[in-house]
Amino acid sequence: MNLITWRGSKNPILRYLIAVPLTWLMLIPIIIADIFVEIYHRVAFPIYGIQYVKRSQYIRIMDREKLPYLLWYEKIGCAYCGYINGWLHYASTIAGRTESYFCAISHLEIRGYIPSEHEKSFLKYGDEAALKKRYFMHDLKYGKEVK
Numbered sequence: 001m002n003l004i005t006w007r008g009s010k011n012p013i014l015r016y017l018i019a020v021p022l023t024w025l026m027l028i029p030i031i032i033a034d035i036f037v038e039i040y041h042r043v044a045f046p047i048y049g050i051q052y053v054k055r056s057q058y059i060r061i062m063d064r065e066k067l068p069y070l071l072w073y074e075k076i077g078c079a080y081c082g083y084i085n086g087w088l089h090y091a092s093t094i095a096g097r098t099e100s101y102f103c104a105i106s107h108l109e110i111r112g113y114i115p116s117e118h119e120k121s122f123l124k125y126g127d128e129a130a131l132k133k134r135y136f137m138h139d140l141k142y143g144k145e146v147k
Contacts, residue, residue, distance in 0.1 A: 023080075030084055037091050050101050053093045059086030092116065104134060 045052055064070065064078035096118035106122040107113060123130045 026084065027080070030087060033091070034087055037094060041094050045097075048101055050097050053090060053097065055090055058090035058093065059083060061086075093118075105131060 041053065044050075060082045061079045062082075064082065065075045067075075070078065096116060100118055100122075104122045106119060106125045107115065108125050123134060
């Protein structure tokens, strides 16, 4: 495979000149978001009594560099993908635990909606009695005054 036939493109150099900078620019907002999500995670989770999410279980950066058949720039790309995709999964898990703590109501099932993994244990949409029971049990668990 050479650059001329890469993915059927007639001008792969142009594709790279446009796509590569945009791909790497995504690193900036992800790093900024990473800082803010981590501050939230470390400060708010203990206050709410939510268990921490272990970062190392989601983000892998250096494992693919050990593969001898990858070129140096492929290893850099693998580190990029390991961080970005791992962080997105990590942040999604933090958001999911937050949603589970505060809400835990399933979304209305509309065609095309794909629920996340953590939503599968949520209360059925429209089940008011189950929600009231959940909040009562939640208040007992976290020592809030039960009415």
